[in-house]
Amino acid sequence: MSHGKQFTWSYLALAVMIYCAPAWADEEFDLQALGALTPLENSETLQNFIDNNALHPGTYLSVIVIAREEVDKRNIRYVLSPDRKKLLPELTKADLRELGVKVDAVPGLRSLGDEALVTDISQYIDQASYQFDIHSHQLTIRVPHLWRDAQGMATVSEKYWDDGLPALLLGYYYSGSRDRDDKSGTSAGHYFNLSPGLNVGAWRLRNNSSYSEDTGWQTMSSWLQRDIRTLKSQFTLGETWTNGELFDSVQFTGAKLETDTSMLPYNQQGFAPTIRGIANSDARITVKQNGYTIYQTWVSPGAFEINDLNQVSAGGDLDVTVTEADGSEHTFTVASASVPVLQRAGAMKYSLAAGRYRSSSDSAYAPDFAQATLVYGLPAGLTVYGGALGTNRYQAGLLGMGKDLGTWGGFSFDVTAAGAELGDRDGKSRGTSYRMQYAKNILATNTTLTLASYRYSTAGFYTFQEAIDHQAQADDNDDFYRYRRSNNRRSRIQVNLNQALADWGSIYFNAWQQDYWDLDGQERNLSAGYSTSWLGMSWSFNYSQTQTPNSDTDRQLSLNLSIPLNQWLPDTSANYSMNSAPHNTTSHQLGLSGTALENHALSYALQQSYSSQNRQYNASVSGNYHASWGQLGAGYSYTQESQRLNYSLQGGVLAHPYGVTLTPSLNGAVALVHVEGGKNVKVQYGQSLYTDYFGNAVVPWISEYRRNRITVNTESAENVEIPEATRQVVPTDGAVVLAEFASHVGARALVTLIYQGKPVGFGAMVSYGSNNSAIVGDQGEVYLVGINGDTPLSVQWGTKPDQRCTGLLPEPQLAKKIMTATVQCHQG
Structure with a gap:
């Protein structure tokens, strides 16, 4: 017999032994049957192998998988099946309920006690089964979808929540520009955002500060926070903001205790605003909330989308300013609202806050206040909710009800009554505000109505923020929205709609409008767009309209076309866009964009533009480099009369028990990957994430209170072998969790x-x-x-x-x- 055939038969024999040993662990195997097929000189070698690898009944640390999701890892005792061909786990009815099986709805299981053993699940649920893998110690539980609790499986038991390592954090973002104009000379602009923090056990100490030429240094918030697991809540002390679900969000200094929706199933979590707009040139985008600059970045000409705002933007309208290359500005508002207020039966969500109002202006009026809200789910898809907010000069109460309409979506309606003392001249004012909200996902037509809401307020109704502005008598003539400080809202309507068109692309429509008592005109923002692809080419059409009281309507239109050039230039596209702006100004842009370097670490764009206004030409080049230590961006543009250089740097520094590590981001919870002695190991996350010289890397943006799989790849690392390349982590809010990988270095x-x-x-x-x-x-x-x-x-x-x-x-x-x-x- 040839060596090749001996090799094949030997490994086949070994595979047969591995497979058969557990099934007949108590039976004797005839080793002489393999004598003619293996080069073994005595059977003791093979007998030793079988004895050491056979899986007998007993207790084993097992990974439990349901619906292809790893849901648990625990010690489980196994017994042989009656036919002695496999091992069955000894799981109780309570164990199965915890793992997401609807045991109380299964006829055969309903009458059993929680401690009853369900060794063979197929006896109770048709087409259900256990399957235990002897090599990976993985227990797969197969249960028909009818008997699975999808909401329960989406959550992770508290015993697996990890508060993480003690750590010092510093997140940073910097953007700057240097402009040179033939008329006005040279000028420079800078924006900084710093987010230092400290983690000790479950406690999180955080600060968020920013700097710009317009405002100088601002401390937007400093707070101390920890989770209260038994209440599914977060406790926060310091400069923070109230929940914006029922009342408008208010920034204050004090304390709050509120339900943390990230601990809840996904379908009970909230709504996050996305900013869409159109830029006519290489423009600066500035986002403010309650007077604070919370975000600033640079965008290329055409339609843009911003969807990575941090948590400081939760609840409250966002004022967006687009500053064009020529210095002109246009400003619009993005409404931040809640979806219909709904809770499943028996579920409760609450918020308690007390402290002193905090304003971004120099106003001396900063009242003490308290706020409480409660949302509770009733049977039959009903939800009731209410809240109260009060100071010595302002009181408001809210009551509402929501209804899950099943295939018709969800709906909620509430009434808010408020009374305010507006000063000696205006006296007391009382009024009522009514709000309706509706949302629907129509699967048959792929339509997503994210939010449709309408609010009407009587003439005497003031929100807390409106009352404070009125009482402080703040009236800044340079403020684009100065009318907000002296007038209260009358009505407000908002619609967010997305429609998929199968092979024909998709469309979106976002509209928002509100008007004010004693003020003509409306504040309005509308955006709509259509996008599709054909033969590898993609194109989109976008329209936006902004209107404010006593001002002209700002209408903008853009058309974008992208053609891949992979046959000639890998990972490169040719792009054309046309933007139509007010005053009959139309611009055209033609350019190239793409990625380069390993793992597409570098993204770049080159563009030539022409504007019908003054027949101006404009050219620009920009690039962004993504690395394990951060992100670096730069751009240069010029016209016949001006030049602009802009640049940005973003990242973070993390000090931890294993050293100090640079990271591309530090927002939210992060995972610290540690491979002892394993430098330059690729982490399967993002574009270019590798361990540093000390074997450390930081994985940002992982999901809090959810399972996160962290995987490494040693192909790019020399002389490093990692037996188990995947780890699972479940971080708490803001945690730095450890994903440590054992390695053989050499x-x-x-x-x-x-x-x-x-x-x-x-x-x-x-x-x-x-x-x-x-x-x-x-x-x-x-x-x-x-x-x-x-x-x-x-x-x-x-x-x-x-x-x-x-x-x-x-x-x-x-x-x-x-x-x-x-x-x-x-x-x-």
Whole structure:
């Protein structure tokens, strides 16, 4: 028989033994049946292999998988099935309920006590089964969808929530520009945002500060926070903001305790605004909320979309200013509102806050206030909710009800009554505000109505913010929205709609309008767009309209076309866009954009523009580089009369028990990847994330209170072997959780072991290093990892003294990815 056939049959025999050993663990296996197929000189080697690898009934640490999702990891006791062909887990009815099985709805399980063993689930649920993998210790539970609790499976038991490591954090963002104009000369602008923090156990200390030429340094918020697990809540002390679901969000200094929706199932979490607009040139986008600048960035001409605002923007309208290359500005508002207020039966959500109002202006009026809200789910899809807010000069109460309409979506309606003392001249004012909200996802037509809401307020109704503005008598003539400070809202309507058109692309429509008592005109923002692709080409059409009282309507239109050039320039597209702005100004842009370098770390764009206004030409080039240490951006543009250089830097610094690590971002919870001795190991996340010299890397933007799979890839790292390349972490809010990977650092070697002139027998065990072992294959070959320097090898194929030998593997040649060697093994 040839060596190739011996090799095939030997491994086939070994596979048969591995498969059969657990099923008939208590039966004797006839080793002589393999005598003609293997090069083993005695059966004790094979018997030893079977004894050490057979899986007998007992308790094993198991990974539990349901619907292809890893839902738990625990010690489980297994027993043999009646036919002795597989192992069955001893799970109780309570265990299955915790794992997301609707045991109380299954007829056969309903009458059992929580401690009753459900060893064979197929006896109770048709087409349900257990399957245990003896190699990976993975228990797969298959249950028909009818009997699975999707909401329960989406959450993770509190016992797996990880508060993470003690750590010091510093997130930073900087953007700057240097402008040169033939008329006005040279000017420069800078914007900084710093987010330092400290983690100790469950406590989070955070600060959010910014700087710009217009406002100087501002501390937007400083707070101390921790979660209260039994209440599914967060406690916050310091400069923070109220929940914006029922009342408008208010920034204040004080304390709050409120339900943390990230601990709840996904379908009970809130609504986040997306900013869409159109820029006519390389423009600066500035986002303000309650007078604070919370975000600033640069965009290229055409339609833009911003959807990465941090949590400071939760609840409250966002004022967006687009500053064009020529210095002109147009401003619009993005409404931040809630979807219909709904809770499942028995679920409760609440918020308690008390402190002193905090304004971004120099107003001396800063009243103490308290606010409380409660949302509770009733049977039949009903939800009731209410709240109260009060100061010594302002009181408001709210009552409402929501209804889950099933296939018709969700709806809520509420009434707010408020009274305010507006000053000696205006006296007391009382009024009422009515709000209706509706949302629907129509699966049959792929239509998503994210939000449709309408609010009407009587003439005497003032929100808390409106009352404060009126009482403070703040009237800044340079404020684009100065009318807000002296007039209260009358009505407000908002619609967000997305429609997929199958193979024809998709459309979106967002509209928002409000008007004020004693003021003509409306404040209005409308955006709509259509996008599709054909033969690899993509194009989109976008329209936006902005209107404010006593001002002209600002209408803008853009058309964008992108054609891939992969046949000539890999990862590159040719782009054309046309923008139509007010005053009959039309601009055209033609350029190239794409990515380059390993893992597409560099993105770039080159563009030539023409504007019908004054027949001006404009050219620009920009690039962004993504690395493990952060993101670096730069751009340059010019016209006949001006030049602009803009640049940005974003990232973070994390100090932790394993050292100090640079990171591209530090928003929210992060995972610290640690591979001992494993530098330059690729982390399967983002574009260019590798471990540093100390084997550390930071994975940002992981989901809080959810399972996150962190995977590493050692193909790019020399001389690093990682047996288990995936770890699962469940961080709490703001945590720095550890994803530590065991590694063998050193060379890889394919070694042929020779004993008394012949290859060492198939199945022999090789021990080397501190705690490493491997099994000898056909023809005496064994694969070893983590080899450093001269390495002694200990080989054993039985228990007797003459059934072992030792050898020495010389120091490997590190230039080779996998070295090959032959080692003479001597008895000893």
